[in-house]
Amino acid sequence: MMEFLQQGWRAVVEVLLLAVAIYYVLIFLRGTRAAPVLIGFLILLLVLFALAAVLNLEVLGWLLGAGTAFISFAALVIFQPEIRRLLARVGDLPLFASVREQRENLEVIVQSCGRLSEARIGALLAIERAINLQEVVEIGIPVDCEATPEMLEAIFFPNNSIHDGGVIIRGDRIAFAACIFPLAQRSDLRKSVGTRHRAAIGLSEETDAVLVVVSEETGAISYAHNGQFQRGVSLEELRSFLSSVLVPEVASTSSLERLKLLIPTWLRRKAVGVRPPPSK
Secondary structure, eight states: HHHHHHHHHHHHHHHHHHHHHHHHHHHHHSSTTTHHHHHHHHHHHHHHHOOOOHTTOOHHHHHHHHTTHHHHHHHHHHTTHHHHHHHHHTTTTTSSSOOHHHHHHHHHHHHHHHHHHHTTEEEEEEOSSOOOHHHOSSSSEEEEOOHHHHHOOOOOOTSSSSSSSSEEETTTTTEEEEEEEOOOOOTTSSSTOOOOHHHHHHHHSSOOOOOEEOTTTTEEEEEEEETEEEEEEOOHHHHHHHHHHSSSSSSSSHHHHHHHHHHOOHHHHHHOOOOOOOOO
């Protein structure tokens, strides 16, 4: 019995690690152009293996078995950009990224919106999160510079050649400028909603990004997230909203508690044997 328990905890840890890894890979791929390719790739392999097993196709079965290494190499080549981005995103997890840095990035956005609003300079900011926005936008000019209020103000200055469109903010850097975002096609939007606001709503419907808009006509600040749009907010309201969405709730937690946050809730419940409350 003791020997079984000693061996059993290793199996539990292995299953948990594999489950967490698969979960975050799927979360990362969701909403990207690689997701349909991966699904089609897996379905094709499953169909071939099933046919070889059911119909006893020895040659096909041998080819699939012998070609496992080739298939793995092909997957690495096909999904090389996604794998590179996935590894890069590991450093952005709450376990590694400091809350102080994220709050400083948030404050840069708030200060930039305040200055743009006072100067009545129209702006559209897309704050990238899990889904890579480069997969969604139609066009964009690579910038790759530090995100500062001065730089954002210079980009959106009316006489600037790249002031049209939006910018993609990735961490503490401006990744792209002059981006064309997909417009919302909802019929419930008023005709007074301009192109920048429709682009913000449209991108928030397709991705998990947070969009911030500064109106050129009124200087009003608005934000969009998950298809929801809030217009005419103050700087304090914007700061509060961005903090609730972008800053993880790990400011006062230990390293062990931060690690627990990486494990999905349903997986933690299964691990400790807790069942969700029955539905009424």
